[in-house]
Amino acid sequence: MTRLMGGVLDTLVVLFGVSLLVFLLLAVVPGDPVDVVLGESAQLADRQAMRQALGLDQPLPVRGLQFFHDLVRGDLGMSLIQRKPVTMLIADRLPATLLLAVSAFAVVVAIALPAGLIAARHHDRWPDRAVQAVALLGLSIPNFWLGPLLVLLFSIGLGWLPVSGNQGPASLVLPALTLGLSMAAVSTRMLRASLLEIMSQPYLRTARCKGLGEGAVMWRHALPNAMAPLVTVLGLQLGALLAGAVITEVVFAWPGIGTLLIDAIRQRDYPVVQGVVLVIAVGYVLSNRLADLVVARIDPRISTP
Amino acid sequence: MTTRLALGVMLVWCAAALTGVSAPLHPDAIELTRILEPPSSTNVLGSDDLGRPVLDRLLAGAAVSLLVALVTVTLSATIGIAVGLFAGYVGGWADRIIGRVVEVFLAFPGMLLAIAMAAMLGPGLDNVIIALATMGWVGYARLVRVQVMTLKQRDHVLAARALGRRDLAIVGRHLLPLVMAPVWVEASFGVAAAVIAEAGLSFLGLGIQPPAASWGGMIRDGVRYLLVAPHLVLAPGIALFAVVMAANLLGDALRDRLDVTLRSTR
Numbered sequence: 391m392t393r394l395m396g397g398v399l400d401t402l403v404v405l406f407g408v409s410l411l412v413f414l415l416l417a418v419v420p421g422d423p424v425d426v427v428l429g430e431s432a433q434l435a436d437r438q439a440m441r442q443a444l445g446l447d448q449p450l451p452v453r454g455l456q457f458f459h460d461l462v463r464g465d466l467g468m469s470l471i472q473r474k475p476v477t478m479l480i481a482d483r484l485p486a487t488l489l490l491a492v493s494a495f496a497v498v499v500a501i502a503l504p505a506g507l508i509a510a511r512h513h514d515r516w517p518d519r520a521v522q523a524v525a526l527l528g529l530s531i532p533n534f535w536l537g538p539l540l541v542l543l544f545s546i547g548l549g550w551l552p553v554s555g556n557q558g559p560a561s562l563v564l565p566a567l568t569l570g571l572s573m574a575a576v577s578t579r580m581l582r583a584s585l586l587e588i589m590s591q592p593y594l595r596t597a598r599c600k601g602l603g604e605g606a607v608m609w610r611h612a613l614p615n616a617m618a619p620l621v622t623v624l625g626l627q628l629g630a631l632l633a634g635a636v637i638t639e640v641v642f643a644w645p646g647i648g649t650l651l652i653d654a655i656r657q658r659d660y661p662v663v664q665g666v667v668l669v670i671a672v673g674y675v676l677s678n679r680l681a682d683l684v685v686a687r688i689d690p691r692i693s694t695p
Numbered sequence: 696m697t698t699r700l701a702l703g704v705m706l707v708w709c710a711a712a713l714t715g716v717s718a719p720l721h722p723d724a725i726e727l728t729r730i731l732e733p734p735s736s737t738n739v740l741g742s743d744d745l746g747r748p749v750l751d752r753l754l755a756g757a758a759v760s761l762l763v764a765l766v767t768v769t770l771s772a773t774i775g776i777a778v779g780l781f782a783g784y785v786g787g788w789a790d791r792i793i794g795r796v797v798e799v800f801l802a803f804p805g806m807l808l809a810i811a812m813a814a815m816l817g818p819g820l821d822n823v824i825i826a827l828a829t830m831g832w833v834g835y836a837r838l839v840r841v842q843v844m845t846l847k848q849r850d851h852v853l854a855a856r857a858l859g860r861r862d863l864a865i866v867g868r869h870l871l872p873l874v875m876a877p878v879w880v881e882a883s884f885g886v887a888a889a890v891i892a893e894a895g896l897s898f899l900g901l902g903i904q905p906p907a908a909s910w911g912g913m914i915r916d917g918v919r920y921l922l923v924a925p926h927l928v929l930a931p932g933i934a935l936f937a938v939v940m941a942a943n944l945l946g947d948a949l950r951d952r953l954d955v956t957l958r959s960t961r
Contacts, residue, residue, distance in 0.1 A: 403795070404798060404799060404802045407795065407796075407798070407799030407802070408799055408802055408803060410799075411799055411800075411803065412811070415811050415812065415815050416815065418815070526940065526943060526944065526947075527940070529943055530887070530936055530939040530940035530943055531936055532891050532894060532895060532932075532935060532936075532939070534894075534895060534898045534911070534914060534915075535914055535928070535932035535935060535936065538914070538917075538918050538921055538928050538932075539928075539932070541921060542921055542925055542928075546921065546922055629804065630804055632804070633804030633805075633806055633807040634804075634806070636806070636807065636810060636899075637806075637895055637898065637899065640898075640899060641918075651810070652899055652900075655810075655814040655899075655901065656900065663811065663814055663815075667807060667810075667811045670804065670807055671802070671803050671804070671807060674802065674803070674804050674807075675802045678802070
């Protein structure tokens with residue numbers, strides 16, 4: 391229980407730090423957000439009224455306090471361009487991003503799990519080398535290039551899938567593959583490394599000496615012990631998927647918070663930029679912490695102090 | 696074998712970058728008669744949507760990516776090593792505060808931080824480097840800090856302290872050389888990360904601005920003509936892929952040779 395409380399407190403401290411970083415990023419921004427809304431030729435009186443309305447006339451610490459005060463109440467401010475609450479804009483787009491992230495996560499699990507197992511099982515033989523080579527390939531292809539390549543092959547060449555947008559399940563396939571494949575490469579490498587570490591442990595040698603087959607050693611002894619590092623890796627990946635979705639969404643014009651972020655950056659709609667960055671960063675922190683909790687539950691060595 | 700291939704790719708990258716800055720190229724010369732011209736014997740990699748030669752732009756882009764990678768990695772490593780040495784050696788409250796700051800930066804997905812920084816600072820080469828270094832220093836700091844914390848208890852460090860050596864001399868002469876092996880591995884992966892991140896920012900329109908050439912920008916411009924002129928996306932993409940793959944391979948080889956275990960496998 392104390393451990394759980396410590397974990398919650400620790401998470402809150404990190405979340406506070408992340409929010410502070412996001413606030414500071416925006417507070418030190420060169421240029422005046424008022425110019426964005428009113429244009430540079432606006433009257434001085436209008437500008438001052440606007441500055442007051444946005445709270446920009448206050449000193450930095452006061453603005454910081456106001457920011458955290460609003461944040462606790464779930465208020466991320468108003469969009470300068472669309473004049474709507476930022477939380478509403480994000481809530482509109484978040485389901486599409488979550489759908490993309492979850493689908494990509496399924497791709498990651500479907501590829502990384504068998505690939506990591508095969509590589510570790512046949513360590514230093516050809517299946518291992520093949521998996522490693524393909525993983526390195528996946529690691530080195532940026533998703534803003536992989537996306538267009540997949541479009542070239544599956545949409546333009548074979549005509550199987552739509553090029554972009556969100557018109558039904560078929561349009562989810564290419565963005566999910568693009569986002570999932572590079573993440574699968576990272577996960578495969580991590581899973582292989584943690585399995586190999588476990589397989590060099592003495593208790594596995596004992597199991598082999600008892601006459602157990604390599605398959606039984608893998609399934610009964612290695613894999614259950616590899617679950618903890620696996621869940622940690624996947625937790626990291628789930629969070630990274632939210633961040634990686636930004637570029638993938640732009641490639642496929644996917645209507646999620648990634649395209650919302652990039653549009654907001656282009657329009658210099660700073661409150662929206664701040665809100666989206668914060669939501670993604672918080673999602674990243676929480677998915678990592680969630681993985682830690684799951685690990686603590688499945689691994690008695692961690693859960694008992 | 697693969698290491699040699701990777702070294703070869705790196706050499707070609709450097710040569711391309713040197714050609715990009717020193718040869719009389721015309722990466723920005725618009726020729727309306729050559730719009731979307733496919734590759735041919737007279738126009739090796741074809742022309743883009745404004746009739747600009749893709750080869751010239753590729754070489755100019757190589758110079759940009761090499762410059763960004765070298766400056767970013769040097770800057771990130773210098774800051775990260777200094778912070779890590781300080782926190783690890785001094786310990787106490789300074790270490791606790793720095794540890795928290797590092798934790799917050801690590802809790803931020805790297806590319807998101809770079810995007811946010813680039814968005815706030817505005818586009819341009821300098822700002823891309825600042826944004827990427829902001830994201831990059833943390834890895835080095837964490838690596839160095841953890842090592843220094845154990846290394847400073849070693850006999851030779853304790854002996855140096857007993858002999859009355861100054862802290863700066865102990866850190867510089869007795870600790871720094873010992874922490875450099877994993878730093879080199881991290882730097883090698885850092886080159887790959889910087890090249891991908893610069894291209895990613897330029898792809899999003901937050902990095903190098905047109906008409907200047909960058910591989911990410913070339914891919915972004917080419918995507919619109921994927922159907923009629925796939926060479927616009929393939930040429931910069933293959934270059935980018937080759938360089939990133941080579942940097943990753945060198946990182947792997949270096950790690951195996953130096954027998955360094957990094958916490959994260961990238």
